[in-house]
Amino acid sequence: MGIKKVAVLGSGLMGNGLCQVFAKDPGTEVVLRSRSMKDDPLAGIRKNLDQLVEHGAMAGADAEASLGRISFTDDMEAALKGADLVVECVPEDMQIKQDLFAGIEPLVREDTILATNTSVMSITQIASKTQKKDRVVGTHFWNPPYLIPLVEVVKGEGTSMEVVDKTYDYLKKIGKKPVKCMKDVQGFVANRLQHALWREALYMVEAGIADAATVDEALRYGPGLRWPHLGVLENVDMIGTDLSLSIQRGVLPYLADGHEPSALLEQLVADGKLGFKTGEGYQKWTPEEADARNKALRAYLIRVTKDLA
Ligand SMILES: NC(=O)c1ccc[n+]([C@@H]2O[C@H](COP(=O)([O-])OP(=O)(O)OC[C@H]3O[C@@H](n4cnc5c(N)ncnc54)[C@H](O)[C@@H]3O)[C@@H](O)[C@H]2O)c1
Numbered sequence: 001m002g003i004k005k006v007a008v009l010g011s012g013l014m015g016n017g018l019c020q021v022f023a024k025d026p027g028t029e030v031v032l033r034s035r036s037m038k039d040d041p042l043a044g045i046r047k048n049l050d051q052l053v054e055h056g057a058m059a060g061a062d063a064e065a066s067l068g069r070i071s072f073t074d075d076m077e078a079a080l081k082g083a084d085l086v087v088e089c090v091p092e093d094m095q096i097k098q099d100l101f102a103g104i105e106p107l108v109r110e111d112t113i114l115a116t117n118t119s120v121m122s123i124t125q126i127a128s129k130t131q132k133k134d135r136v137v138g139t140h141f142w143n144p145p146y147l148i149p150l151v152e153v154v155k156g157e158g159t160s161m162e163v164v165d166k167t168y169d170y171l172k173k174i175g176k177k178p179v180k181c182m183k184d185v186q187g188f189v190a191n192r193l194q195h196a197l198w199r200e201a202l203y204m205v206e207a208g209i210a211d212a213a214t215v216d217e218a219l220r221y222g223p224g225l226r227w228p229h230l231g232v233l234e235n236v237d238m239i240g241t242d243l244s245l246s247i248q249r250g251v252l253p254y255l256a257d258g259h260e261p262s263a264l265l266e267q268l269v270a271d272g273k274l275g276f277k278t279g280e281g282y283q284k285w286t287p288e289e290a291d292a293r294n295k296a297l298r299a300y301l302i303r304v305t306k307d308l309a
Pocket of ligand 1: 010012013014015035088089090091092096117118119142143
Protein backbone atom coordinates (compact mmCIF):
# COMPACT_ATOMS: atom_id res chain seq x y z
CA MET A 1 0.00 0.00 0.00
CA GLY A 2 1.34 3.47 -0.85
CA ILE A 3 1.79 6.37 1.55
CA LYS A 4 -1.31 8.56 1.52
CA LYS A 5 -1.54 9.90 5.05
CA VAL A 6 1.41 11.36 6.95
CA ALA A 7 1.30 12.34 10.61
CA VAL A 8 3.93 14.84 11.72
CA LEU A 9 4.56 14.90 15.48
CA GLY A 10 5.94 18.17 16.90
CA SER A 11 5.11 21.60 15.54
CA GLY A 12 8.46 23.35 15.89
CA LEU A 13 10.72 24.57 13.12
CA MET A 14 11.17 21.21 11.38
CA GLY A 15 7.65 19.88 12.02
CA ASN A 16 6.08 22.88 10.29
CA GLY A 17 8.53 22.71 7.41
CA LEU A 18 7.88 18.99 6.90
CA CYS A 19 4.11 19.54 6.71
CA GLN A 20 4.80 21.90 3.83
CA VAL A 21 7.02 19.29 2.13
CA PHE A 22 4.45 16.48 2.34
CA ALA A 23 1.43 18.67 1.53
CA LYS A 24 3.00 19.74 -1.75
CA ASP A 25 2.08 16.27 -3.02
CA PRO A 26 -1.57 16.24 -4.19
CA GLY A 27 -1.83 12.59 -3.09
CA THR A 28 -0.83 13.16 0.54
CA GLU A 29 -3.04 14.14 3.45
CA VAL A 30 -1.00 15.66 6.31
CA VAL A 31 -1.90 15.90 9.98
CA LEU A 32 0.27 17.98 12.27
CA ARG A 33 0.06 16.94 15.90
CA SER A 34 1.02 19.62 18.40
CA ARG A 35 0.86 19.39 22.19
CA SER A 36 -0.75 22.81 22.34
CA MET A 37 -3.31 24.49 20.10
CA LYS A 38 -2.28 27.97 21.29
CA ASP A 39 -0.31 29.10 18.24
CA ASP A 40 -1.31 28.65 14.64
CA PRO A 41 1.52 26.61 13.08
CA LEU A 42 0.06 27.20 9.64
CA ALA A 43 1.08 30.87 9.94
CA GLY A 44 4.75 29.98 9.36
CA ILE A 45 3.87 27.66 6.47
CA ARG A 46 1.71 30.38 4.90
CA LYS A 47 4.61 32.83 5.08
CA ASN A 48 6.98 30.35 3.40
CA LEU A 49 4.44 29.58 0.67
CA ASP A 50 3.84 33.30 0.05
CA GLN A 51 7.59 33.76 -0.44
CA LEU A 52 7.67 30.88 -2.97
CA VAL A 53 4.73 32.37 -4.86
CA GLU A 54 6.33 35.83 -4.78
CA HIS A 55 9.54 34.43 -6.33
CA GLY A 56 7.58 32.54 -9.00
CA ALA A 57 8.64 29.14 -7.59
CA MET A 58 5.03 28.04 -6.96
CA ALA A 59 1.64 28.96 -8.37
CA GLY A 60 -0.75 30.68 -5.95
CA ALA A 61 -3.40 28.01 -6.52
CA ASP A 62 -0.91 25.22 -5.70
CA ALA A 63 0.06 26.99 -2.49
CA GLU A 64 -3.62 27.22 -1.47
CA ALA A 65 -4.20 23.57 -2.36
CA SER A 66 -1.16 22.58 -0.25
CA LEU A 67 -2.52 24.40 2.76
CA GLY A 68 -5.87 22.68 2.27
CA ARG A 69 -4.19 19.27 2.66
CA ILE A 70 -2.85 20.08 6.16
CA SER A 71 -4.90 19.67 9.31
CA PHE A 72 -3.84 20.43 12.83
CA THR A 73 -4.72 18.68 16.12
CA ASP A 74 -3.57 18.14 19.70
CA ASP A 75 -5.24 14.70 19.75
CA MET A 76 -2.56 12.03 19.25
CA GLU A 77 -5.02 9.20 18.54
CA ALA A 78 -6.85 11.22 15.88
CA ALA A 79 -3.56 12.31 14.27
CA LEU A 80 -2.33 8.71 14.00
CA LYS A 81 -5.57 7.12 12.81
CA GLY A 82 -4.96 5.66 9.36
CA ALA A 83 -1.42 7.11 9.11
CA ASP A 84 0.86 5.29 6.69
CA LEU A 85 3.92 7.27 7.75
CA VAL A 86 4.62 9.01 11.07
CA VAL A 87 7.51 11.46 11.24
CA GLU A 88 8.61 12.67 14.63
CA CYS A 89 10.07 16.18 14.97
CA VAL A 90 10.26 16.46 18.76
CA PRO A 91 13.40 17.71 20.58
CA GLU A 92 16.77 16.01 20.07
CA ASP A 93 16.49 13.98 23.29
CA MET A 94 16.92 10.19 23.24
CA GLN A 95 14.43 9.43 25.97
CA ILE A 96 11.70 11.68 24.53
CA LYS A 97 12.07 10.04 21.10
CA GLN A 98 12.26 6.47 22.48
CA ASP A 99 9.19 6.94 24.69
CA LEU A 100 7.25 8.65 21.92
CA PHE A 101 7.71 5.77 19.45
CA ALA A 102 7.08 3.08 22.09
CA GLY A 103 3.96 4.96 23.26
CA ILE A 104 2.37 5.40 19.85
CA GLU A 105 2.89 1.81 18.63
CA PRO A 106 -0.51 0.60 19.92
CA LEU A 107 -2.17 3.52 18.09
CA VAL A 108 -0.85 2.79 14.59
CA ARG A 109 -1.32 -0.04 12.09
CA GLU A 110 1.18 -2.94 11.93
CA ASP A 111 2.61 -1.61 8.68
CA THR A 112 2.81 2.09 9.61
CA ILE A 113 6.34 3.42 9.17
CA LEU A 114 7.81 5.32 12.13
CA ALA A 115 10.40 7.81 10.91
CA THR A 116 12.64 9.96 13.08
CA ASN A 117 14.05 13.29 11.98
CA THR A 118 16.95 13.06 14.43
CA SER A 119 19.99 15.08 13.38
CA VAL A 120 22.66 12.87 14.90
CA MET A 121 21.25 10.20 17.19
CA SER A 122 21.25 6.44 16.58
CA ILE A 123 18.14 5.11 14.83
CA THR A 124 18.78 1.71 16.44
CA GLN A 125 18.69 3.27 19.92
CA ILE A 126 15.60 5.36 19.16
CA ALA A 127 13.85 2.13 18.08
CA SER A 128 15.03 0.16 21.11
CA LYS A 129 11.82 0.44 23.17
CA THR A 130 9.50 -0.43 20.26
CA GLN A 131 8.05 -3.88 19.59
CA LYS A 132 8.46 -3.74 15.79
CA LYS A 133 11.93 -2.38 15.12
CA ASP A 134 11.80 -3.22 11.42
CA ARG A 135 9.45 -0.25 10.81
CA VAL A 136 11.64 2.43 12.45
CA VAL A 137 13.73 4.40 9.98
CA GLY A 138 15.67 7.68 9.95
CA THR A 139 14.55 10.47 7.63
CA HIS A 140 17.05 13.25 8.10
CA PHE A 141 15.68 16.37 6.44
CA TRP A 142 17.80 19.51 6.16
CA ASN A 143 16.67 22.95 7.16
CA PRO A 144 14.73 24.60 5.54
CA PRO A 145 13.23 21.26 4.47
CA TYR A 146 10.98 22.76 1.79
CA LEU A 147 14.04 24.25 0.06
CA ILE A 148 16.78 21.66 0.64
CA PRO A 149 16.00 18.61 -1.53
CA LEU A 150 18.20 16.13 0.37
CA VAL A 151 16.70 13.63 2.80
CA GLU A 152 18.95 10.94 4.27
CA VAL A 153 17.01 7.70 4.70
CA VAL A 154 18.89 5.91 7.46
CA LYS A 155 18.71 2.16 8.09
CA GLY A 156 18.89 1.22 11.77
CA GLU A 157 20.17 -2.23 12.71
CA GLY A 158 16.62 -3.58 12.86
CA THR A 159 15.09 -1.60 9.96
CA SER A 160 13.85 -3.79 7.13
CA MET A 161 14.98 -3.07 3.58
CA GLU A 162 11.30 -2.98 2.61
CA VAL A 163 10.78 0.01 4.93
CA VAL A 164 13.95 1.75 3.70
CA ASP A 165 12.87 1.29 0.07
CA LYS A 166 9.25 2.31 0.65
CA THR A 167 10.33 5.48 2.48
CA TYR A 168 12.91 6.30 -0.19
CA ASP A 169 10.43 5.74 -3.05
CA TYR A 170 7.79 7.91 -1.41
CA LEU A 171 10.23 10.79 -0.79
CA LYS A 172 11.37 10.58 -4.38
CA LYS A 173 7.78 10.60 -5.61
CA ILE A 174 7.00 13.81 -3.69
CA GLY A 175 9.98 15.59 -5.24
CA LYS A 176 12.75 15.21 -2.66
CA LYS A 177 16.24 13.88 -3.41
CA PRO A 178 16.55 11.03 -0.93
CA VAL A 179 19.77 9.06 -0.39
CA LYS A 180 20.13 5.79 1.50
CA CYS A 181 22.52 5.59 4.43
CA MET A 182 22.94 1.85 4.94
CA LYS A 183 24.70 2.01 8.31
CA ASP A 184 23.50 3.71 11.46
CA VAL A 185 26.61 5.87 11.86
CA GLN A 186 27.11 9.27 13.54
CA GLY A 187 26.57 12.10 11.07
CA PHE A 188 24.96 9.78 8.49
CA VAL A 189 26.39 10.69 5.04
CA ALA A 190 26.12 14.44 4.51
CA ASN A 191 27.13 15.65 7.97
CA ARG A 192 30.22 13.42 7.89
CA LEU A 193 31.23 15.12 4.65
CA GLN A 194 30.37 18.56 5.96
CA HIS A 195 32.23 18.19 9.24
CA ALA A 196 35.37 16.76 7.66
CA LEU A 197 35.49 20.05 5.74
CA TRP A 198 34.60 22.18 8.79
CA ARG A 199 37.44 20.59 10.78
CA GLU A 200 39.98 21.68 8.18
CA ALA A 201 38.41 25.14 7.77
CA LEU A 202 38.48 25.85 11.51
CA TYR A 203 42.02 24.47 11.78
CA MET A 204 43.31 26.76 9.02
CA VAL A 205 42.00 29.87 10.83
CA GLU A 206 43.48 28.65 14.13
CA ALA A 207 46.84 27.94 12.48
CA GLY A 208 46.93 31.38 10.83
CA ILE A 209 46.96 29.93 7.29
CA ALA A 210 44.07 32.19 6.26
CA ASP A 211 41.43 34.28 8.04
CA ALA A 212 37.77 33.25 8.22
CA ALA A 213 36.60 35.42 5.32
CA THR A 214 39.42 34.08 3.12
CA VAL A 215 38.64 30.43 3.90
CA ASP A 216 34.99 31.01 2.99
CA GLU A 217 35.93 32.90 -0.15
CA ALA A 218 38.27 30.14 -1.30
CA LEU A 219 35.44 27.65 -1.03
CA ARG A 220 32.68 29.89 -2.41
CA TYR A 221 34.57 30.88 -5.56
CA GLY A 222 36.43 27.61 -5.97
CA PRO A 223 35.42 24.02 -5.31
CA GLY A 224 32.04 24.98 -3.81
CA LEU A 225 30.94 26.34 -7.16
CA ARG A 226 31.43 22.96 -8.83
CA TRP A 227 29.80 20.76 -6.22
CA PRO A 228 26.18 20.98 -7.37
CA HIS A 229 27.35 19.56 -10.71
CA LEU A 230 30.50 17.63 -9.92
CA GLY A 231 30.43 15.18 -7.06
CA VAL A 232 33.63 14.47 -5.15
CA LEU A 233 33.94 10.89 -6.37
CA GLU A 234 33.05 11.89 -9.91
CA ASN A 235 35.85 14.48 -9.58
CA VAL A 236 38.31 11.72 -8.63
CA ASP A 237 37.39 9.83 -11.80
CA MET A 238 37.52 13.01 -13.88
CA ILE A 239 41.10 13.86 -12.92
CA GLY A 240 42.09 10.18 -12.73
CA THR A 241 42.41 7.82 -9.78
CA ASP A 242 46.23 7.83 -10.33
CA LEU A 243 46.52 11.62 -9.93
CA SER A 244 44.07 11.55 -7.01
CA LEU A 245 46.27 8.97 -5.28
CA SER A 246 49.40 11.14 -5.71
CA ILE A 247 47.56 14.18 -4.32
CA GLN A 248 46.29 12.19 -1.32
CA ARG A 249 49.82 10.93 -0.62
CA GLY A 250 51.16 14.49 -0.78
CA VAL A 251 48.55 16.35 1.27
CA LEU A 252 46.92 13.98 3.78
CA PRO A 253 49.83 13.94 6.26
CA TYR A 254 49.38 17.70 6.74
CA LEU A 255 45.61 17.94 7.25
CA ALA A 256 43.82 18.34 10.57
CA ASP A 257 42.96 14.93 11.98
CA GLY A 258 41.94 15.74 15.56
CA HIS A 259 39.05 14.12 17.38
CA GLU A 260 38.35 17.13 19.58
CA PRO A 261 36.57 20.35 18.55
CA SER A 262 38.79 23.25 17.50
CA ALA A 263 40.43 25.05 20.47
CA LEU A 264 39.58 28.42 18.89
CA LEU A 265 35.94 27.41 18.57
CA GLU A 266 35.90 26.43 22.26
CA GLN A 267 37.44 29.82 23.12
CA LEU A 268 34.89 31.79 21.10
CA VAL A 269 32.04 30.03 22.89
CA ALA A 270 33.68 30.58 26.28
CA ASP A 271 33.99 34.31 25.44
CA GLY A 272 30.30 34.52 24.52
CA LYS A 273 31.13 35.15 20.86
CA LEU A 274 28.29 33.05 19.44
CA GLY A 275 28.18 34.38 15.87
CA PHE A 276 25.05 36.02 14.41
CA LYS A 277 23.31 35.65 17.80
CA THR A 278 25.73 37.97 19.61
CA GLY A 279 27.20 39.96 16.72
CA GLU A 280 30.58 38.24 16.73
CA GLY A 281 31.98 34.77 16.07
CA TYR A 282 34.79 34.16 13.62
CA GLN A 283 33.77 37.51 12.13
CA LYS A 284 31.76 40.56 13.30
CA TRP A 285 28.09 40.86 12.23
CA THR A 286 25.68 43.74 12.72
CA PRO A 287 22.01 42.67 13.14
CA GLU A 288 21.34 44.09 9.66
CA GLU A 289 24.17 42.05 8.11
CA ALA A 290 23.02 38.88 9.86
CA ASP A 291 19.45 39.42 8.68
CA ALA A 292 20.59 40.18 5.13
CA ARG A 293 22.73 36.98 5.01
CA ASN A 294 19.75 34.86 6.15
CA LYS A 295 17.44 36.46 3.58
CA ALA A 296 19.99 36.14 0.79
CA LEU A 297 20.45 32.42 1.55
CA ARG A 298 16.71 31.76 1.32
CA ALA A 299 16.38 33.76 -1.92
CA TYR A 300 19.37 31.89 -3.39
CA LEU A 301 17.94 28.49 -2.41
CA ILE A 302 14.57 29.37 -3.94
CA ARG A 303 16.32 30.40 -7.16
CA VAL A 304 18.54 27.32 -7.50
CA THR A 305 15.86 24.81 -6.51
CA LYS A 306 13.10 26.38 -8.64
CA ASP A 307 13.12 23.52 -11.11
CA LEU A 308 12.77 21.04 -8.26
CA ALA A 309 10.09 23.01 -6.37
N1 LIG B 1 16.46 22.74 13.32
C1 LIG B 1 17.19 22.13 12.37
O1 LIG B 1 17.93 22.76 11.59
C2 LIG B 1 17.10 20.63 12.21
C3 LIG B 1 17.54 20.03 11.01
C4 LIG B 1 17.42 18.63 10.85
C5 LIG B 1 16.88 17.88 11.90
N2 LIG B 1 16.46 18.49 13.07
C6 LIG B 1 15.90 17.65 14.13
O2 LIG B 1 14.48 17.75 14.10
C7 LIG B 1 13.95 17.56 15.42
C8 LIG B 1 13.10 18.76 15.80
O3 LIG B 1 13.90 19.93 15.72
P1 LIG B 1 13.27 21.40 15.66
O4 LIG B 1 14.38 22.31 15.28
O5 LIG B 1 12.01 21.39 14.86
O6 LIG B 1 12.90 21.62 17.22
P2 LIG B 1 11.86 22.65 17.86
O7 LIG B 1 12.35 22.90 19.24
O8 LIG B 1 11.65 23.81 16.94
O9 LIG B 1 10.49 21.82 17.93
C9 LIG B 1 10.27 20.73 18.80
C10 LIG B 1 8.78 20.50 18.98
O10 LIG B 1 8.59 19.41 19.90
C11 LIG B 1 7.65 19.80 20.91
N3 LIG B 1 8.01 19.10 22.17
C12 LIG B 1 8.84 19.52 23.15
N4 LIG B 1 8.94 18.58 24.12
C13 LIG B 1 8.16 17.54 23.72
C14 LIG B 1 7.84 16.30 24.30
N5 LIG B 1 8.34 15.92 25.48
N6 LIG B 1 7.00 15.48 23.62
C15 LIG B 1 6.49 15.84 22.42
N7 LIG B 1 6.75 17.03 21.82
C16 LIG B 1 7.58 17.86 22.46
C17 LIG B 1 7.79 21.30 21.04
O11 LIG B 1 6.61 21.87 21.58
C18 LIG B 1 8.03 21.71 19.59
O12 LIG B 1 6.79 21.83 18.90
C19 LIG B 1 15.17 17.36 16.34
O13 LIG B 1 15.42 15.99 16.49
C20 LIG B 1 16.30 18.03 15.56
O14 LIG B 1 17.56 17.54 15.91
C21 LIG B 1 16.55 19.84 13.24
